[in-house]
Amino acid sequence: MSADLQKTFINSDAFTIISELKNMFQDLARVERFETHRQILETKLKKGEPVSPHVLKMIGLIENMSRLDQQFSQEMAIDTILHSLHSGYDQFKLNYSMNSLDKTLTELHGMLKTAEKTLKSDKQDVLMVRGGKFKKSGKKRNAKKGGNKASPTKKTGAKSVKRKVSQPTSESECFYCKKKGHWKRDCLKLKEDQKNGTVVPSSGTKKK
Numbered sequence: 001m002s003a004d005l006q007k008t009f010i011n012s013d014a015f016t017i018i019s020e021l022k023n024m025f026q027d028l029a030r031v032e033r034f035e036t037h038r039q040i041l042e043t044k045l046k047k048g049e050p051v052s053p054h055v056l057k058m059i060g061l062i063e064n065m066s067r068l069d070q071q072f073s074q075e076m077a078i079d080t081i082l083h084s085l086h087s088g089y090d091q092f093k094l095n096y097s098m099n100s101l102d103k104t105l106t107e108l109h110g111m112l113k114t115a116e117k118t119l120k121s122d123k124q125d126v127l128m129v130r131g132g133k134f135k136k137s138g139k140k141r142n143a144k145k146g147g148n149k150a151s152p153t154k155k156t157g158a159k160s161v162k163r164k165v166s167q168p169t170s171e172s173e174c175f176y177c178k179k180k181g182h183w184k185r186d187c188l189k190l191k192e193d194q195k196n197g198t199v200v201p202s203s204g205t206k207k208k
Contacts, residue, residue, distance in 0.1 A: 033068040039061055045089075051115075092112070174190075
């Protein structure tokens with residue numbers, strides 16, 4: 001008690017002193033209790049923030065309410081903390097509720113830290129897939145597909161060579177029948193003699 005208060009109650013009995021002090025500080029306690037309760041209701045864990053400092057802050061506020069003569073039951077304290085978590089912990093909250101777990105605030109703190117590691121691991125896997133982790137396999141497939149396309153290119157080249165072969169003109173002379181307008185390979189007389197077995201050699205004598 002400060003010196004000023006001691007002077008105020010120097011001639012008062014114990015009951016009077018307690019009554020006066022209660023009236024004096026009751027309004028202050030009411031204001032502090034209201035402010036603490038407001039912080040409990042408005043404190044929310046945002047995505048990307050660590051869960052441990054958040055839970056420790058909530059536990060401190062709940063304990064402060066108990067100090068201000070506003071006791072939170074264990075179940076209410078757990079529900080309040082779970083309610084303050086973001087949607088990423090929805091599965092954790094569902095499992096906790098379905099299994100009817102009965103944990104202390106310290107045990108809940110440890111469970112949430114473990115759940116946070118799982119959430120980070122799942123998030124990294126999703127980012128790796130979205131970032132193109134499997135692009136290498138795609139390149140291999142594309143390379144194989146590209147390899148299959150090589151043969152049509154060769155065929156195209158063969159066709160282009162075939163197109164370059166010149167055709168006989170009216171002045172072209174056949175080396176077999178000596179007539180103009182075709183070549184030996186297209187000579188009808190040669191084909192006929194080959195069929196009959198009487199092919200004429202280039203010297204001009206008949207082959208028997």
